[in-house]
Amino acid sequence: MKKWKQYVMLLVFILTFGFLFGCNGENTNKEPAKKEEPKTEQAAFPVTVKDGLGEDVTIQSEPKKIVSLIPSNTEIAYALGLGDKIVGVSDFDNYPEDVKNKEKIGGLEFNVEKVISLKPDLVLAHASSAHNSKDGLQQLRDAGIAVLVVYDAKTFDDVYHSIELIGKATGTADKAQEIIQNMKTKLEAIKEKAKQIKEEDQAKVWVEISPAPEIYTAGKGTFIDEMLQAISAKNVAGDLEGWPMVTEEKAVAYKPDVIITTYGGAKQVLDRPAWKDVPAVKNKRVYDVNTDLVSRPGPRLIEGVEELAKTIYPDIFK
Structure with missing residues (x-):
């Protein structure tokens, strides 16, 4: 029961307060970042991408070890074929089954020391909680870890862009486009039937x-x-x-x-x-x-x- 309550708290926090921050933060009435046209070519490293806070993030080489701070990022990473590179996930991660074998790095407040100890090349953070964990994310950057803040997506188009962003940052841009196209095709089929x-x-x-x-x-x-x-x-x-x-x-x-x-x-x-x-x-x-x-x-x-x-x-x- 305690774990269920924590999960509901996480859901309401992300859905409610993440939305409020998105509306009332520094980028009021703006998209979290400028959306680029999809590119199908595989990314070469080093690569620079604009993250969910509008910041330029440079990834020097293809990430070998990744920590994900939120379940949605984890699911995207696994869909991109990066499961073997994931070394840490949040306490709330439950999909796919393999996440049970990964190190847990905390819930609403992640354990900075634990993340650093896993020696990741890349940390996948999220805009919905980045405002509350600003100091922790900066500690990771100061430790030489690339931190990619993924968009606080509110529409399907936003989700497509998040998948594209993570794909470009991890050298899996082609796979990202494949996933996006598959999602679009299925959604259109449902709309047509409806x-x-x-x-x-x-x-x-x-x-x-x-x-x-x-x-x-x-x-x-x-x-x-x-x-x-x-x-x-x-x-x-x-x-x-x-x-x-x-x-x-x-x-x-x-x-x-x-x-x-x-x-x-x-x-x-x-x-x-x-x-x-x-x-x-x-x-x-x-x-x-x-x-x-x-x-x-x-x-x-x-x-x-x-x-x-x-x-x-x-x-x-x-």
């Missing part, structure tokens, strides 16, 4: 990422909102920004046809007295989905879209 759903038949969906007393949902500018649009479903909280906290009264007033929880809370929602007249509850259309698939900005986001599609429209997406 076109058969008429507007009047589109399900009104409430997505709950954290339960009472602090109920959080997904508004516009999030992966989940983009996913729902892709499958022709309506996000009832789509008029809100980012990952807002919503009162129970307001959530009930949305009267959703389908309720999705990302923390395993379907039964809890069904048992709430105040929700008994909500269409989704009355019709028992309350479901749990894998939070990692719909919240981690990596290659498995497409699996998240597929899971939402099959859950909301089982007759169409079989």
